[in-house]
Structures are given as C-alpha cells and as structure tokens.
Amino acid sequence: MQIDNDFASIWIKEGILYSIYKDGVDIQLKAAKLIVNDRLKLQHGLIFPILCDIRGVRNFDISAKRYFSTDGLALIKALALVSNNPVSQIYSEIYLKGNLPSLPIKIFNNETEALQFLSEFVE
Secondary structure (H helix, E strand, O other), rough: OEOOOOOOOEEEEOEEEEEEEOOEEEOOOHHHHHHHHHHHHHOOOOOOEEEOOOEEEEEHHHHHHHHHHHHHHEEEEEEEEOOHHHHHHHHHHHHHHOOOOOOOOEEEHHHHHHHHHHHHHOO
C-alpha cells in the first residue's frame, strides 16, 4: 500500500518506511501534520525505521520543523534523512542537535548509505 498527498509519497518496503517528498514543495505546519497523519495511518500502530528523502523540499518553515521534531517523531525507530543540498544538511544537523531527539537520526546525501544505516533497525 502507498499513500500519496500533495507533499509526499509514503510506503513500506522490506521493513523500512519510505517518505519521499515531492519536488518543489514548501512544508508548513499544515503540510507537516498531513504527512505525519498519513504515515501513522500506514503504520497501523507499528514502529518502523524511516527513510525520509527531503531532496525535493524547497523550504521547511519553523513551525513544521518543531512539529516534526516533537509530535512527528511518533512510532519512529530510527530516521535517515536524505538531502543533496549542503546548506540544508548543515541547517538540519544544527536543528537536530538543538532539539535533541531521543532516537537515532542521521543525514545522508544518498539513499544507499541511508538504507545501510537503517538496516540495523529492521526486525
């Protein structure tokens, strides 16, 4: 099963949940809540490692970032962010360090390395 909305496509494959953001999207709080709600519907209460490809995102506003780093962490075992924008990677790292999420999170510039990281969290 796959869920698509205006901002992302979400599916589960081989024990990993994929959340792939669409090209050119701006993520505000309303979009963040929709993405997380759709993800939780797909998870049916189960915890998963997540590959989140944010390469298509133009911007995350501050309220969306806060939501993703609090309520948006529900049912996530580990999170691999994929970004090919060095500036975005730096800001993501600074933001994550400042908000100290309680789960393993790493930022990668390609999907292969992200999947290697997540493989240790697949049951």
